[in-house]
Amino acid sequence: MKSPIIKFENVSKAFNGNKVLQGIDLDIYQGQITTIIGKSGGGKSVLLKHIIGLLEPDGGRIMIDGQCLTKLKGKARKSLRQRFSYMFQDSALFDSMTVYENIALPVQERGGLTPDEIRARVHTRMRELDLGAIDNEYPSQLSGGMKKRVALARALVTDPEVVLFDEPTTGLDPVRKNSVHSMIAEYQQKLGFTAVLISHEIPDVFYFSQRVAMLHDGRIIYAGTPNELQRVSDPVVREFIQGFENRGGDLADTIHDGSWESHFREEMTRMKRHQVPFALVALTVENLEEILSSSDPASQEVAQRFADRVRVQLRITDTCTLIGPSSVLLLLPFTSLAQAKMVCAKLGRALNGLEIMDIQSRKGPCLAISAGFAEVEGNGHPERTLAQALAQKEIFYQFSVC
Amino acid sequence: MPLTRLGQFAIARVRRMGRYALFFLQSFFFMFTWPLQGTKIIQQVYFIGMKSVSVICLTAISIGMVLGLHGYYTLVKFGSEGVLGAAVALTLIRELGPVLTAIMLIGRAGSAMAAELGIMRISEQIDALDTMGIDPLRFLVSPKLAAMLISLPLLTAMADVVGIIGGYITGVLMLGINSGIYFSRVQSSVQMADITGGFMKSIVFAVVIITVCCFKGFYTHEGSEYGAKGVSISTTSAVVLASVLVLITNYIMTSLLL
Numbered sequence: 001m002k003s004p005i006i007k008f009e010n011v012s013k014a015f016n017g018n019k020v021l022q023g024i025d026l027d028i029y030q031g032q033i034t035t036i037i038g039k040s041g042g043g044k045s046v047l048l049k050h051i052i053g054l055l056e057p058d059g060g061r062i063m064i065d066g067q068c069l070t071k072l073k074g075k076a077r078k079s080l081r082q083r084f085s086y087m088f089q090d091s092a093l094f095d096s097m098t099v100y101e102n103i104a105l106p107v108q109e110r111g112g113l114t115p116d117e118i119r120a121r122v123h124t125r126m127r128e129l130d131l132g133a134i135d136n137e138y139p140s141q142l143s144g145g146m147k148k149r150v151a152l153a154r155a156l157v158t159d160p161e162v163v164l165f166d167e168p169t170t171g172l173d174p175v176r177k178n179s180v181h182s183m184i185a186e187y188q189q190k191l192g193f194t195a196v197l198i199s200h201e202i203p204d205v206f207y208f209s210q211r212v213a214m215l216h217d218g219r220i221i222y223a224g225t226p227n228e229l230q231r232v233s234d235p236v237v238r239e240f241i242q243g244f245e246n247r248g249g250d251l252a253d254t255i256h257d258g259s260w261e262s263h264f265r266e267e268m269t270r271m272k273r274h275q276v277p278f279a280l281v282a283l284t285v286e287n288l289e290e291i292l293s294s295s296d297p298a299s300q301e302v303a304q305r306f307a308d309r310v311r312v313q314l315r316i317t318d319t320c321t322l323i324g325p326s327s328v329l330l331l332l333p334f335t336s337l338a339q340a341k342m343v344c345a346k347l348g349r350a351l352n353g354l355e356i357m358d359i360q361s362r363k364g365p366c367l368a369i370s371a372g373f374a375e376v377e378g379n380g381h382p383e384r385t386l387a388q389a390l391a392q393k394e395i396f397y398q399f400s401v402c
Numbered sequence: 403m404p405l406t407r408l409g410q411f412a413i414a415r416v417r418r419m420g421r422y423a424l425f426f427l428q429s430f431f432f433m434f435t436w437p438l439q440g441t442k443i444i445q446q447v448y449f450i451g452m453k454s455v456s457v458i459c460l461t462a463i464s465i466g467m468v469l470g471l472h473g474y475y476t477l478v479k480f481g482s483e484g485v486l487g488a489a490v491a492l493t494l495i496r497e498l499g500p501v502l503t504a505i506m507l508i509g510r511a512g513s514a515m516a517a518e519l520g521i522m523r524i525s526e527q528i529d530a531l532d533t534m535g536i537d538p539l540r541f542l543v544s545p546k547l548a549a550m551l552i553s554l555p556l557l558t559a560m561a562d563v564v565g566i567i568g569g570y571i572t573g574v575l576m577l578g579i580n581s582g583i584y585f586s587r588v589q590s591s592v593q594m595a596d597i598t599g600g601f602m603k604s605i606v607f608a609v610v611i612i613t614v615c616c617f618k619g620f621y622t623h624e625g626s627e628y629g630a631k632g633v634s635i636s637t638t639s640a641v642v643l644a645s646v647l648v649l650i651t652n653y654i655m656t657s658l659l660l
Contacts, residue, residue: 054533082534090526092530094530105536
């Protein structure tokens, strides 16, 4: 195992008595993308700011290349900082400077390049990040997404060894979000920098992260690969990554989600880049309305369990969205039609488990679930693909308690 | 315990004064480190100096005219209205020129600097500089300090001249004092020490203005309020504190120079 480039040893930090970090132990390895996930306001940005020395820990220490960060002063600290880049959550662009001046500033101040070389380097980054002729625009004239990309260009223009990204895609549309994620992954592979990323974009970040760490209640409760994360049984981790944090309401409250179309478009972008199809599976509880209208609480319990059981069985990169009063839509990336059917078969076997069987002793209507499949290739349209999936129904699971 | 609280208060004040001193010394030191920031200093001289010319001229001519008016009616009672030129020139060069120019610059440029740095702080722009390995004091404060050290003495000299012309307008053109007597009194009464004293005052005021206004803006996030309110409070307190310190420093320097 490689030795970590950044090592947190029992780091703690409090603000006005509010303990934000409570004994953080975390290793970040060279040349990898490490993503830190966790609830909003949980101290992820605080953790990131410790790496670059913007905040000093109250306790513990942070080792960078075997050197204790807090003991570095003067030139040693400055030269260490020049190996790092930081992309702020709110971009932190210099609002009195133009876009060009913003991106060029770190290389200008570092010295060693001629104005022509600086111009060439800045324009290369701008072109790569799809920033057209906006050299002379000011940040206040740009959209939120544009600002993010300018900030990303500024972070990458110095070819840093370590790049810290604080929620780089918040506020971006799905296409731009994918483009920024691809940029991070491609640049990381090309330049080989170490990236530490804070993101809520689950499961997107699992596609390109080598390691994932989860921060909860001021502690790292999980650190490992995304694949290992899939096997973690910790309920907090599972709840977070499956996206249903302590949902209290019944199923009828949560069925009108509508976010599946944005997931669809994200997958379309990904599919076009990798030329691998993805599949849509529409699971319909044929008699859910009957269950919901029933006053028997056991019937609602069945519906609730159905949605939860489906989610638990999915892979970490799959998404499960409730798209109607009786339909659950599964979006399975990098999956062909045949593979989707295998996933459903596995799902059917899993659903035929104890929790559903448990209602056998109670009175309630029959539960019948059908599955419709659609493989998306080329220029798929979300509505048409969904209609196709819903049209090709086949009963894959039926359970009767009548 | 009241004594403990008093001690804590005193330690906090001394620590803050130390931070002010370090803030100034570091900014001053960075003025001479390579690469020199010529372009930024010229931009700041334009902002602090050039853009303040009209307001300083207006203030100086108004004060000079009022001095001429008051001086004439006071001196005429003793039949010594001929020394009006000396009275106006000495008052302006020794006291009013440096102080009024400094106060006007606090209002025009000091407040703008405090607000600019405050906004940069709350929008993490100062942190962004830090993460790039660029010292924010060197990048943001040093050019302002250099520009203020260049601009304030020059503006003070200009205010002195314009003020003397203001006294000339009321004393000579409006109230009929002989023009030759007015200027000969100015020439004979003003010594080099007066000019040097006024010049020294303007240098010290430049340091006070930049240190206080930039310090307040730079550490906006350490105040009791956050966001836009924090910036407004740091700007207001920068203007008030800088003005008070200029007046106090003026008294101390006058007593030392006399």
